[in-house]
Structures are given as C-alpha cells and as structure tokens.
Amino acid sequence: MIKVLLADDQSLVRSGFRMLIDSADDMETVGEVDNGRDAVAMVRTRPVDVVLMDIRMPVMDGAEATQQISRLGLDTKVLVLTTFDLDEYVFAALRGGASGFLLKDALPEELLGAIRSVAAGDAVVAPSTTKRLLTHFAGLLPKSDPGASGRLDTLTEREREVLGEVARGANNQEIAERLYMAEGTVKTHIGRLLSKLDARDRVGLVLIALEEGLGD
Template sequence: MIRVLLADDEAMMRAGVRAILAAAPDIDVVADAGNGREAVEAARVHRPDVALLDIRMPVLDGLSAAAELRRVVPDTAVIMLTTFSEDEYIGAALESGVSGFLLKAGDPYELMAAVRAAYGGASYLSPKVAHRVIQLVNDGQVTRRTAAKERLDRLTPREREVLALLGAGLSNAEIGQRLFLTEGTVKAYVSTLLARLELKNRVQAAVLAHEAGLVGDSEGE
C-alpha cells in the first residue's frame, strides 16, 4: 500500500483529492494538512511514501515544505500540486528536487499515475508542464546543449544510454528490457549517474537529457 500525505490550504480541494485517491486500491491517504508546517509535522509522524503538496500554502509554502521534507523524511517523494503553470513555479519546483509537478485541473488518473510513479522511484510531470519544460529547454538550446554535453563527458557510454532512455520517460524495468539489464542493475546505473552529474532526481536528469539532445537519439533507435 502506498502511503500518501496530502497538504492543501483549501479543505474542499483536500477532500476532492482524497476522494480520487480513495478509488485506487493500492493508495492510502494516511494524513492531510492545511499548511506546509503541518505537512512537515505530519510527515515526521506518519513517514509517508509520497507527499502531495500545494505549491501555495500559508505558514510554509509548498516549495519550502518540500525542502524541509527532504531533510526530515528524505525517503518521501514529493509531488507539487498547483493551479499555476508559470515558469517561475516550474523552475523552482524542478530545482527543489521534487518527483512530480501536477496541475490541479488535470485528469484525476494523472494523480494516481503520478503517485505510483513517485513511489516507484520515477518522476511525473503533467503533459502541459512537460511541454513547457521542453520549451524552456529549447529557448536556450545552443548554450544549454553545449553545457549539457560537457557535463555528460563524466558518464560512461552505458550510463549515457541509461540517461537517454530515462529522458524518454522509460521506467527502470523498461530501460532494462531495452538494454538487456536487470531492473536492479538499471537502478544502480541511475543512482551512479545522478551522483556523477550532481542531480537530485530523475526529473532533473530527464531535463538534462533533453538539453543534451539525447532523447531524440534514443527514441529513434
């Protein structure tokens, strides 16, 4: 059972998200909170697998709460929920090391998919957010691509292959099938390349793969 913490300052929104997740047999909302500080305290007690945080909350906002959760419960994956899709929020959320970014107006099934992805060690971006991330990458394509390619010099050829497929959105199991590796071996490769590249999570790795131009190459194989 995936244990979830929900934090949003709107009681009606919390009730709605809880109702959606209640329909999933493998997800259990173990606690909810009305602000970021309450979310951090609830996480100390319940040790959730995944935390769903509204990005705008009183006392402590979602981004600040995510930073606190990384310190207090580092094994808890964080997904940001928001009605906003401005660049400043997308960029800040990615920099904070969250595992996902969802728009509240999205499909309810996206919410379940994001929770399951985060629990499995993967990442999830709403399609609209993913599209904007790619646009942001392309806006500075020349300078970003050069810098990204220089960073990839730290990786072995196999690690580059894993990064390319990760950037294409494949799970560890799918990468393993493509490269004829066990899922555990892929997980080890992912951990190593994140450390080599000084990245916080798979979302940042996927962005770097796009910046370096790896994703188009991997999809064409």
C-alpha cells in the first residue's frame, strides 16, 4: 500500500485528492497538512512513501519543504503540484529533490499513475513539462557551451545523444525510434548516464542536460 501525505493550503483541494487516492486499491492518505513546515514534521514522525506537495504555501513553501525532506535521507518521494506550469519554485523543488511535478488540473488517472511511478522510484517527466522547463528556465541559467563544465567528458557519443533526447522530453520508446536502437539498449544507456553523472533519476538527468546546454 502506497502511503500518501497531502500538503496543500486549500482544504477543498486536499479533500478532492484524498477522495481520489483513497478510492485506489493500492494507496491511502496517511495525513494532511496546510504548510511545508508541517509536511516536514509529519514525514519525520510517520512512514510516508509519497508527498503530494503544493508549491505555494504559507509558513514554508513547497520548494523549501522538498529540500528539507530530501536531506532527511528517507525513502520518501516528493511529487510537486502547482497551478502554475512556469513557476520558478518548481525548478527549485526539482533541484531540491522532487521526483517530478504535475499541474493540479491533471486528469485523475494521470495523478494516480504519477504517484505509482514516483513510489516505484521512477521520475515523472512528461515531454510537455520538460520542454516548458527548458524553454522557461534556460534563460535563468549561466550561459555555457555544451559540456564546458567537464561533467560530460566521460560520456560516449551515444550516451550524449541519449542524454540530449532525455532533455527534450522523449520517453524510452521515442528515444529508441529516433536513435534506431532497441528500447532495452536505451534503458542500459539511461542506467549508465545515471551512474556516470551521479543523478538520482531522470529529473536529475534533465537538469544536468539543461545546465550543460543540451536539449535545444
């Protein structure tokens, strides 16, 4: 059973999420809070698999709460929810350890699927989301030539190509089709990229690629 904590300052939103989550056979709501500070405190005191984290809350915002939860070293994953698809707080939350983000108007099956993916250790990086991140935040990052930092020096040319496709929001099947390789081979390359670049998940790869100037 996937244990979900709801962190949102709007009680009606929490009620809607609770009804949806508790209707699923494989997950349950284990708590509700209306600010980031209480979210961190609750994660400290009870088992939580996934936090549905609103990004804009009083007392402590979702980005700071995500960073603090990440620093606890627990298995708890954070899925950021926001009304704003181009929100600087979202980027801070992803860098702080969130496993992805969704808009609050996502379809019910999308939300439940995202919770399951995050709980299983995967990252939620929808192609449209990735493209928005690249477009919106590229201008906020220091300008540099691709690979100028040296972080990509250990990658093979094929691994660079795969990383570039990940940065553009392609899933494994799409990468396989674009680069003419088996999907299993793509998974192998993704695993090597995670290891070589010391990234925690696919979100981490997207952020590294963005910072290195890939994905344009």
